[in-house]
Amino acid sequence: MRWFFGVLAVIVVGILIYLGSAATSLAGLAAAARAGDGAAVIARTDVKSLTQSLADQIVTAYLDRIGQTRQVRPMERTLVRGAGLGLAEAMITKMLTPEHLTQILKTGGLDADPSLPSFAGVPKLTDIDTGNVLSLLQRFRFIQPVEFAIRISESSDPDAYSAIKLHFDGSGWKMSGLILPTAVARDLAAALPAK
DSSP states (O other), X not given: OHXXXXXXXXXHHHHHHHHHHHHHHHHHHHHHHHHTOHHHHHHTBOHHHHHHHHHHHHHHHHHHHHXXXXXXXXXXXXXXXXXXXXXXXXXXXXXXXXXXXXXXXXXXXBOOBTTBOOBOOOOOGGGSOTTOHHHHHHHEEEEETTEEEEEOSSSOOTTTOOXXXXXXXXXXXXXXXXXXXXXXXXXXXXXXXXX
């Protein structure tokens, strides 16, 4: 019986360390955004994964926009997705400078820039109380053992839902995705060339 409680204690401690290390990483990312420290934000970000995450959402919104006016055939969808990903990734690369990414996390949007579309409506990471463990646990969504999402939107409504994905890369947890509210993804998709 002692071994059972010993194993149970080890499992509980392991889960607490797992969640605690992720919460600490999220708190560090939020603190860096609050301080306007772009270098620290980028250090806590897997830029390649974040770029792919945003590009996928923008191209999906772009295809939805095209699909509202006409039927998009499977072959066309594949071609548009391939070309759209390249265009979206080029736009996102300009958005993910240390200053711009910090502004997005801190203010929930991006100011007008000649080479980038401006947008607003992303919930601010800096509004999350990272010191309130119970509140954070309510926002966690398990994806796989090395990845989960933390909801940053107030509600789980599909149109307003927004979350940050954290991925464990061997040296710590890094932001690997930002799930945009539907309206923001549509706005960014509208900045892509129309077909």
